[in-house]
Amino acid sequence: MSLENVLGSEALSLAKDLVREIEQGDGEKAQEIIGRLAQKNDSLLLQEIGRLTRELHTALNGFNLDSQLSGIGEEDFSDARERLHYVISLTDQAANSTLNAIEEAVPLCDQLHGSVQEIRESWERFLGREMNAEEFRVFSRQLKGYLGEWDEQIAAIKQHLNDILMAQDFQDLTGQVLHRVIELVENLESNLVGLIRVAGGGGRKNEKKEGSDIEATGPKVPGVDKWDTVSGQGEVDDLLSSLGF
Amino acid sequence: MKILIVDDFSTMRRIIKNLLRDLGFNNTSEADDGNTALPMLKNGSFDFLITDWNMPGMTGIDLLRAVRADEQLADMPVLMVTAEQKREQIIEAAQAGVNGYIVKPFTAQTLKEKLEKIFERVG
Numbered sequence: 615m616s617l618e619n620v621l622g623s624e625a626l627s628l629a630k631d632l633v634r635e636i637e638q639g640d641g642e643k644a645q646e647i648i649g650r651l652a653q654k655n656d657s658l659l660l661q662e663i664g665r666l667t668r669e670l671h672t673a674l675n676g677f678n679l680d681s682q683l684s685g686i687g688e689e690d691f692s693d694a695r696e697r698l699h700y701v702i703s704l705t706d707q708a709a710n711s712t713l714n715a716i717e718e719a720v721p722l723c724d725q726l727h728g729s730v731q732e733i734r735e736s737w738e739r740f741l742g743r744e745m746n747a748e749e750f751r752v753f754s755r756q757l758k759g760y761l762g763e764w765d766e767q768i769a770a771i772k773q774h775l776n777d778i779l780m781a782q783d784f785q786d787l788t789g790q791v792l793h794r795v796i797e798l799v800e801n802l803e804s805n806l807v808g809l810i811r812v813a814g815g816g817g818r819k820n821e822k823k824e825g826s827d828i829e830a831t832g833p834k835v836p837g838v839d840k841w842d843t844v845s846g847q848g849e850v851d852d853l854l855s856s857l858g859f
Numbered sequence: 860m861k862i863l864i865v866d867d868f869s870t871m872r873r874i875i876k877n878l879l880r881d882l883g884f885n886n887t888s889e890a891d892d893g894n895t896a897l898p899m900l901k902n903g904s905f906d907f908l909i910t911d912w913n914m915p916g917m918t919g920i921d922l923l924r925a926v927r928a929d930e931q932l933a934d935m936p937v938l939m940v941t942a943e944q945k946r947e948q949i950i951e952a953a954q955a956g957v958n959g960y961i962v963k964p965f966t967a968q969t970l971k972e973k974l975e976k977i978f979e980r981v982g
Contacts (some may be wrong), residue, residue, distance in 0.1 A: 780874065783874055783963060785868060786942070790942060828920065833963065854960060857953045
């Protein structure tokens with residue numbers, strides 16, 4: 615019921631009386647009618663506020679019993695915090711191992727570059743027939759040494775590139791952890807929308823999604839997830855071989 | 860040897876693809892979940908499947924079951940590379956007929972060893 619409707623006919627007749635009294639020049643009566651109108655308005659407002667308060671009270675009580683928020687507790691937020699911290703530490707590790715590999719690979723490239731320059735200079739002198747027999751023997755020994763070094767340096771650079779490749783697995787692992795935090799936030803959002811609906815009059819229970827037989831849970835976050843997990847590839851292999859693998 | 864790599868994260872697919880290339884396997888394809896992988900497997904004459912577990916759409920365990928249930932694909936070797944590390948999950952995968960199980964994060968060496976072991980057994 616709206617305020618206007620309730621004011622409706624009675625207010626209209628009071629207003630008509632008011633116009634008539636003013637036209638007739640009766641100030642005292644007009645004043646009295648204005649007073650009555652104002653009073654009517656105030657009491658209606660109070661009634662309306664009272665009704666809203668009662669509804670809100672009922673809704674909040676119902677909400678507590680409804681336990682809509684029970685799915686999300688303080689624990690979940692602390693979990694989410696831990697998960698986000700885990701993401702920070704994984705990204706930190708990945709960035710550091712990438713930077714370490716680069717810092718070790720760059721000097722190797724510089725060494726390779728330097729020794730190639732050195733050999734090129736000698737080679738050009740050899741082609742220009744500026745090298746005597748003794749100098750050539752030295753150059754030949756130098757070249758042999760460098761060929762061995764290059765092999766090692768290239769293998770080491772490749773290993774560092776491989777380390778950089780493997781460090782990128784953080785994106786998958788953190789992505790899975792972040793998806794779980796997003797799920798929590800979405801859950802919270804839908805509960806808050808539920809609260810607004812309940813306060814608006816139409817209560818609605820949250821439906822919990824039916825889980826499939828065996829659910830994927832993503833990477834285990836240390837200190838948060840307490841599942842019975844294996845602690846590495848070695849234990850996976852032991853478990854599988856105990857199953858006859 | 861034609862290998863299908865299934866993971867919802869493209870970075871992980873690229874890591875596995877690069878590692879496989881390093882091991883001499885150049886013929887690889889990628890899919891981002893079981894629903895895209897299954898039709899590819901049915902049409903694509905693949906010899907080997909490497910799959911993640913946790914993916915939107917069809918998960919890796921469901922893909923494994925679908926492969927084992929398909930007459931044409933039933934004998935295909937399947938290697939799981941996943942962050943799922945609950946004991947019950949590993950047992951579940953073993954019962955569903957997985958040929959190897961690698962937990963993330965893993966090393967290039969682990970991938971090499973598991974592949975070799977599977978080839979040895981499958982022949």
